[in-house]
Ligand SMILES: NC(=O)c1ccc[n+]([C@@H]2O[C@H](COP(=O)([O-])OP(=O)(O)OC[C@H]3O[C@@H](n4cnc5c(N)ncnc54)[C@H](O)[C@@H]3O)[C@@H](O)[C@H]2O)c1
Ligand SMILES: CC(C)[C@H](C(=O)O)[C@@H](O)C(=O)O
């Protein structure tokens with residue numbers, strides 16, 4: 001009987017709200033006969049992270065949460081941070097995210113950029129004709145680079161060392177190759193665009209060299225191009241479709257370009273992510289699944305878009321639970337929930353994409369569409 005232990009960490013502000021909707025969708029899937037007849041069950045354990053953990057335990061991430069996470073099949077996480085705790089003091093909610101990624105050795109962060117339903121392409125700030133058909137993945141190195149380099153902080157001088165070992169770059173390049181093959185499907189592997197600032201930074205010259213060597217030796221059939229980070233910022237807005245495939249980034253570039261990609265597809269509320277410790281199928285360690293967005297403390301309660309977190313839960317089913325058919329059903333349900341009524345959709349949209357639906361109404365719409373989708377499954 002496939003039973004999955006999932007640690008649910010809502011976090012702060014909109015975190016628990018959006019995670020609550022993802023849990024609602026998981027529970028609806030679990031209860032549906034198409035899934036329950038396969039005896040799938042999710043054992044959910046809830047705990048605190050970030051500001052909530054500071055308030056309860058005095059630290060943003062407790063050793064107990066780390067231990068629970070390591071023993072789980074997956075962690076479903078919302079977002080942390082907010083003005084109550086600040087982001088410059090010694091105790092910062094945000095360190096919990098980095099420390100948990102590191103503790104789980106989740107070195108690959110997969111952040112897809114795709115409009116989740118044809119009806120919402122018009123919600124993008126970019127012209128619909130430019131954004132339609134955009135389908136790339138920002139693959140972000142997640143446990144190294146400037147985030148984790150040696151740090152010095154004094155009142156008048158500070159630095160964060162941006163360093164990489166060749167092996168750290170090689171393993172993320174291999175993940176890019178894995179994703180390029182998956183993304184391209186029967187048509188053959190999609191291209192990889194590797195991002196650096198090799199014209200200025202030594203760390204980026206190593207990045208470019210390590211990616212090229214592992215490419216030439218192990219997957220020369222996959223098209224690979226290098227793109228400087230500044231011109232990538234331009235291309236992503238002007239012609240995002242031209243990036244379709246895998247956009248391979250180090251940690252800081254991946255942080256920046258995943259937010260830019262989210263804006264282009266219409267909202268941070270459409271940008272899910274999976275943080276993995278190995279190539280899916282080859283290694284089974286705890287994955288961490290989280291929207292790319294933050295805790296959005298500027299939003300009133302029940303106004304956030306939960307789609308990115310629901311999509312992250314679908315990625316969890318795909319990568320940590322081998323439940324691709326349920327993940328596919330959730331993705332289709334999201335598309336139906338968002339799509340125009342004239343196209344057969346439910347046309348439920350939150351404020352970030354020009355609608356007025358609440359977080360819970362958006363989640364309810366996905367649940368209702370999911371039932372329709374799962375009802376169609378025979379066998
Ligand atoms: N993974 C994380 O926990 C994470 C990620 C990013 C930022 N943060 C933290 O979140 C706090 C706020 O940061 P920020 O404002 O720079 O980034 P943010 O991602 O929280 O918000 C940026 C903008 O996008 C909007 N937004 C974000 N998610 C949304 C959603 N699901 N639905 C609708 N609108 C959404 C917000 O209202 C805001 O206008 C900070 O403390 C930051 O450190 C945490
Ligand atoms: C909160 C912060 C530590 C985090 C990051 O920079 O990785 C966030 O911005 C993200 O993109 O997940």
Ligand SMILES: [Mg+2]
Pocket residue numbers: 255256259292
């Ligand atoms: Mg970010």
